[in-house]
Amino acid sequence: MIEVKQVTRYFGRVMAVDRVSFQVEKGEILGFLGPNAAGKTTTMRILTTYLPATSGTASVAGFDVHQDSMQVRKRIGYLPENPPLYTEMRVADYLEFVARIKGVDPRTRKHAIAETMDKTGISAVSRRVIKQLSKGFKQRVGLAQALVHDPDVLILDEPTVGLDPKQIIEVRELIRSLAGDHTIILSTHILPEVSMTCERVVIIDQGRVVAEDTPDNLTRKLAGSQRFTLIAGGPAGGILELLNKVEGVRQVKLLETGAPAQTHQFHIEGDAEGSINPAIARAIVEKGWDLFELRPEGLSLEDVFLRVTTREEEGGGQ
Amino acid sequence: MKNYLAILGREWKSYFSSPIAYVVMGLFLLISGVFYYLLVTNFVQMCMQADMQARYYQMAVPKLNVNMMAIRPLLHNMSLFALFFLPLITMRLFSDEKKSGTIELLLTSPVTNTQSILGKFSAAAGLYLLMLLLSGLYMAVLFFLGKPEIGQILTGYLGLFLLGLCYIAFGLFFSTLTDNQIIAAVSTVAFILIFWAIGWISGMASPAVGKILGNFSLIEHFDDFAKGVLDTRHIVFYISFTVMGLFLSFVSIESAKWRGR
Numbered sequence: 001m002i003e004v005k006q007v008t009r010y011f012g013r014v015m016a017v018d019r020v021s022f023q024v025e026k027g028e029i030l031g032f033l034g035p036n037a038a039g040k041t042t043t044m045r046i047l048t049t050y051l052p053a054t055s056g057t058a059s060v061a062g063f064d065v066h067q068d069s070m071q072v073r074k075r076i077g078y079l080p081e082n083p084p085l086y087t088e089m090r091v092a093d094y095l096e097f098v099a100r101i102k103g104v105d106p107r108t109r110k111h112a113i114a115e116t117m118d119k120t121g122i123s124a125v126s127r128r129v130i131k132q133l134s135k136g137f138k139q140r141v142g143l144a145q146a147l148v149h150d151p152d153v154l155i156l157d158e159p160t161v162g163l164d165p166k167q168i169i170e171v172r173e174l175i176r177s178l179a180g181d182h183t184i185i186l187s188t189h190i191l192p193e194v195s196m197t198c199e200r201v202v203i204i205d206q207g208r209v210v211a212e213d214t215p216d217n218l219t220r221k222l223a224g225s226q227r228f229t230l231i232a233g234g235p236a237g238g239i240l241e242l243l244n245k246v247e248g249v250r251q252v253k254l255l256e257t258g259a260p261a262q263t264h265q266f267h268i269e270g271d272a273e274g275s276i277n278p279a280i281a282r283a284i285v286e287k288g289w290d291l292f293e294l295r296p297e298g299l300s301l302e303d304v305f306l307r308v309t310t311r312e313e314e315g316g317g318q
Numbered sequence: 319m320k321n322y323l324a325i326l327g328r329e330w331k332s333y334f335s336s337p338i339a340y341v342v343m344g345l346f347l348l349i350s351g352v353f354y355y356l357l358v359t360n361f362v363q364m365c366m367q368a369d370m371q372a373r374y375y376q377m378a379v380p381k382l383n384v385n386m387m388a389i390r391p392l393l394h395n396m397s398l399f400a401l402f403f404l405p406l407i408t409m410r411l412f413s414d415e416k417k418s419g420t421i422e423l424l425l426t427s428p429v430t431n432t433q434s435i436l437g438k439f440s441a442a443a444g445l446y447l448l449m450l451l452l453s454g455l456y457m458a459v460l461f462f463l464g465k466p467e468i469g470q471i472l473t474g475y476l477g478l479f480l481l482g483l484c485y486i487a488f489g490l491f492f493s494t495l496t497d498n499q500i501i502a503a504v505s506t507v508a509f510i511l512i513f514w515a516i517g518w519i520s521g522m523a524s525p526a527v528g529k530i531l532g533n534f535s536l537i538e539h540f541d542d543f544a545k546g547v548l549d550t551r552h553i554v555f556y557i558s559f560t561v562m563g564l565f566l567s568f569v570s571i572e573s574a575k576w577r578g579r
Contacts, residue, residue, distance in 0.1 A: 048426040052575055073428040084423035086328070088335050100324035101427045145423065 001026045001183040002047065002153060007056035009042055016042040018207040019056065024200075026152075029179045031198030031215075032187035033305065039207040040187040041081060044155050047185070048078045060153055074103060077151035077182075081158050083142025087131040091122060091141055094130060095148055102149035112148055120144040120174065136167040143171070147178075154184045160193060172197050191305055203305065227297035228277060230266040231258075234289030239264060246283050248276040263292055321429040325437025326444075329411070333445055338407060343449050346403045353395045354456045361388040384460065385470045385546065393474040393544040396453065397537070400446070400482050401510055407445055408489025409503035411438045412571075416497035431571050435490065435564055442486045450475060450482075470546030477543020480556035484536060485510055487563025494570040510536065 002024040009017040017039040024030045034040050045051040047058055049069040057064060063071040086094055095113045104112050117123045120140045125133060130141060139162070146154055159175065160168045176197055178184060188194060194201050195215040203211040203218075211218060232239055236254060243252045248271045255265040270276040277294055284291045333339035365382050372379045415421040424434055454475065460466045488509055493502040517535030520528040532538050536559070539552040 045422075048422075050422055050426050050575075070428050070430070073426055076426065078422070078426045080419055080422045082419040084420040085418070086332065086420055087418065088332055089328075093331075097324060097328050098423065098427075101321055101424075101429050103320075103428055 001028075002030075002058075002060050002185065004043070004047070004058045005056055007043065007046055007053045007058055009039075009046060009051065010054045016207055017046070017053075020204065020207070020209050021056075022202050022209060022212060024183055024185060026183050027180045028200060029175070029184045029186060029198045031194035031201040032185055032204065033189065033191065033194050033201055034187075034204040035189055038204045040204060041157055042207075043204070044078075044157050044185065044187060048076055048155055049073055050078075074149075075151055076153045076155055077146030077149065079142050079146040079154075079156045079159055081161070083138055084145065085130050085138060085141060088129065090127055090129055091117070091133075092126040094141065095144060098145045099148045104149050112150065116144045116148045119147065121170070136163050139163055139167070139171070143174070152183060154178065154182045156184065156186045158188055159186060160188070160190070168193075226270045226276060228268040228270070228280070229293065229295045229297055230268055230280065230284075231263055231292040231294075232266070232284050232289055233263045233292065234284075234287070236264045238287070239266070239284070239289065242283055242287060243268060243280065246276065246279050248279065263290075267297075321433040322437045322440075325429065325434050326440045329438050329441030330444060333407065333441065338410075339445055342403050342406050343445070343452065346399055346449050347452055349399055350392070350396050350453050351456065354392055357388040357392050357395075358384075358460070384464055384466045389457070389460075389466060389471060389474065390544045393478060394540070397478055397481055397540055397544075400478065401485060401507065401514075403449075404442070404446060404482055404485040405489045405492075405503040405506035405510075408442050408486050408506065409493055409499040411442065411490050412493040412567075413497050413499045413502045417499075425571075431568055435567050435571070439486060439490055439564060442490070443483060446482045446486065447479065450479060467546065473546045473548050474544050476548075477540050477552070477556075480543075480553060480560075481536060481540055484556055484559040484563065487560040487567070489563075491563045491567040491570060494567050494574070 004023070005021050007017055007020045008015065020039070020043055022030070032040050032043070042051065046053045047060065047065060049065050049072050052066055057066075059065060060072045061075050063075070065072050086097070089097070092113065095116065096109070099109050099113055114123070117126055120143050122137060122140050122144055125137055130138065133141065139159070143156075143159065146156070156175070160171050163171060172193065175184060175186065179199075186193075186198060199214060201211070201213065201215055201218055202209055230243075236257060240252055240254060243249055243266065249268060250271065251269040253267040255267055257264045268276075268280065277296065281291055281294055361382070361384060364387065368380050368382060371377075412421070415424060425431075457466070457471050461468075485506070489502070489506040492505040492509070493499070495505070496502050513534065513536045516531045517538045520531035520535065520538075522528075523531060533555075539555050542549050542552055
């Protein structure tokens with residue numbers, strides 16, 4: 001649905017985006033992750049035809065963003081970092097205007113607007129002047145603006161920035177519910193957001209793509225190993241010995257022994273490939289010992305992110 | 319066409335949903351009204367004086383022309399007021415979109431730059447036309463009091479309108495250059511003033527150069543309209559000037575893409 005090939009963009013002498021390539025399949029949610037000023041917004045602006053690329057090509061639904069920009073524009077909904085609101089207008093009038101310039105059929109326009117307001121939860125404020133709305137509502141009106149023409153592709157630049165926790169959850173749920181019918185690219189510098197909403201992540205730093213995978217794989221691959229915390233009941237020495245025999249386990253450490261019911265807490269490190277937790281669980285249960293907890297500890301995306309971006313810095317110094 | 323109308327409509331409504339339209343129109347009419355009053359009363363006084371003198375010297379009463387003595391200077395004054403008021407309605411056209419970020423909506427919607435430029439231009443031109451029509455009431459009053467010549471008034475108004483389009487087109491252009499409305503307005507006034515002053519400089523320059531410069535003067539072309547002379551040369555000049563402003567706006571928006579806005 002979206003194809004970005006070797007896109008580079010300079011601002012004067014400054015390179016904002018450096019040979020970025022990635023693809024997004026139809027119905028997928030792609031997370032676009034990176035620190036501030038990494039080139040996320042520029043990449044999105046190129047995709048939305050707002051900015052041309054200095055070199056490289058990008059296409060949306062088979063249309064080149066430069067050659068067929070009008071065709072692309074018809075098919076995308078774009079929520080920039082600051083929602084593009086005419087604040088002196090009323091919500092319904094604003095959406096009416098957007099629907100008109102997005103080319104929504106006049107016969108279905110009323111319906112489309114009502115539906116969008118319903119979806120984004122702004123029906124109650126439809127007669128209010130946008131200026132007077134809270135930040136959360138403004139953000140939703142921004143989202144409604146991107147959705148009103150039911151586009152194939154949604155490009156959302158930091159859609160949850162500045163919202164309160166409850167609103168953040170609502171917006172994320174809304175975005176998730178839109179996947180399938182819409183192909184979505186979502187940029188953020190908030191990591192949990194990516195693991196919660198996206199199926200695939202592209203990490204971008206200093207204008208370059210530094211990693212691309214599912215959130216889970218990314219965590220695992222970059223961690224280089226799997227880690228678990230195990231709490232089990234039984235003889236500590238026996239468990240330790242047993243765990244060391246399980247295939248794929250590299251290292252086991254006894255952390256502490258709990259006073260009640262003779263429970264022990266272990267830290268286990270295993271190979272990165274394949275899942276070793278079923279084998280561990282089976283081994284303990286087969287011995288007749290008690291398994292209280294087996295919790296994967298995997299690196300958080302935060303760690304991955306820091307690793308990837310710092311690695312990149314080391315590499316860039318050469 | 320649909321997009322053009324959508325943009326025109328939005329701009330038009332936004333003029334009236336904020337105080338801009340009312341303030342600018344009101345003050346324009348107020349100031350024009352003050353000068354109208356001064357010029358007309360002055361004219362009436364002159365008529366009375368002339369009448370008295372004629373009686374005293376036992377001569378025929380001279381016929382003073384209201385068109386030349388009141389309306390023509392009034393039209394000249396209004397062309398100057400428009401210079402200061404129109405930039406106030408054009409300054410926000412693109413600057414505001416840049417500042418608030420709505421330009422991103424406009425430039426990622428299936429609307430061509432030509433459509434948005436013409437839509438905005440037409441909204442401002444429409445507001446100006448409304449201002450002129452309302453000021454036309456002043457002229458209408460003269461018909462109750464005397465016998466002014468309608469042709470000169472209509473020609474003068476056509477000139478005012480065309481001249482205003484020049485201001486609006488360049489006001490639009492300067493608003494594409496900056497996200498600061500004040501800068502947009504001030505640059506517009508300064509730029510237009512230069513094209514006024516060219517007319518005065520042309521008097522000082524050598525005849526050949528002076529003639530060329532004089533042709534570029536916005537106000538030089540206006541005097542014929544104010545006199546009631548309808549000359550296609552002037553019409554063509556104003557329209558070309560306007561088209562130039564619109565074209566520069568187009569180029570400015572297109573090139574901003576490459577500069578990174």
